[in-house]
Amino acid sequence: MPRPETRINKTYCTGRLRVDYPHVGLYDVSDRSFWIARKRFGVNPSQISHARLLTGTSQGGSTAEKDRFLCYWFHTPESGDGAVHGYPIEWDEGHLLIRLDPNWSYTHQRYIATTDRRRLNKNVEQQFAWARHIFEAYAVRKPKFPLSWHMIGQRAADSMFYVERVEP
Numbered sequence: 001m002p003r004p005e006t007r008i009n010k011t012y013c014t015g016r017l018r019v020d021y022p023h024v025g026l027y028d029v030s031d032r033s034f035w036i037a038r039k040r041f042g043v044n045p046s047q048i049s050h051a052r053l054l055t056g057t058s059q060g061g062s063t064a065e066k067d068r069f070l071c072y073w074f075h076t077p078e079s080g081d082g083a084v085h086g087y088p089i090e091w092d093e094g095h096l097l098i099r100l101d102p103n104w105s106y107t108h109q110r111y112i113a114t115t116d117r118r119r120l121n122k123n124v125e126q127q128f129a130w131a132r133h134i135f136e137a138y139a140v141r142k143p144k145f146p147l148s149w150h151m152i153g154q155r156a157a158d159s160m161f162y163v164e165r166v167e168p
Contacts, residue, residue, distance in 0.1 A: 007055035012048060014038050019094075019143040022046035022079035026053055026069035027134055029106045034137065036074070046079060070106060070130055072098040074138065077145050085156035094147040096138055098131040100124070100158065127151070131163075139166045 008015075013026075013035045023045035025036040035053055037045035050071045075095040082089075089095060102120045103112050106127070112119045128151065135149040148165040 008035055009053055009055045012038060013053040017137055017141060019074075019138060019141045019147075020076070022073075022075045024048055024050055024053070025072045025074060025134075026050055027072065027130060028069055029130055030068070032133065034134075035069075046073065046075065067104065068106065068109065070099060070127065070134070072096060072131075072134060076143075084150070084152060084161075085159055087156055087159070087161050089150075089161075090148075094143055094145045096135055096147065096149040097152050098134055098149060100127055100131075100151040100153040100160070102127075102153070102158070106130075128160075135164060142168065144168050 015033060015035055017034050017036060018039075021039050023037040023039070024047075025034060027034055037048040037053060039045050050069070073096070075091070075097070077092050077094055080089065080091045080095065084097065102124050103114065104110075105112055105119075105123055112123055114120070131149065131151055135147075139147060143166075146165060146167045149163050151160040151163060153159045
């Protein structure tokens with residue numbers, strides 16, 4: 001199925017991965033490209049909405065176009081706080097939180113029914129593989145701090161915490 005051309009808002013994002021500041025990011029599953037919020041305009045790049053990284057959207061809005069991308073959040077040490085879905089996170093280290101949505105097929109751009117267990121499991125495996133690729137892309141940049149990755153679902157029971165960790 002051909003996909004419409006996505007217009008990345010290069011005013012707000014860049015395709016160059018960075019490990020020196022916290023930010024939000026989009027991972028295009030069709031071509032395995034990364035887009036992260038830029039550090040500029042006096043705006044905290046970890047507080048820009050994922051939708052804002054695309055043209056024609058606003059900071060407060062959302063867009064269906066964003067659903068072509070796997071959304072994630074990259075945190076340097078001390079850039080986050082509190083628990084995630086009630087699960088304690090050690091914010092004195094770096095964290096990569098990657099969205100997990102078993103019911104959404106990024107490849108086919110459609111909803112997968114909860115009753116279709118085979119497709120749901122295959123979809124989770126695919127999202128896990130993409131998440132591992134994202135983590136490895138950050139790890140190869142050798143952050144100067146321990147970095148862990150997590151897959152974050154809609155609830156704690158749908159999430160996977162501390163999947164893997166690398167140290168400097």
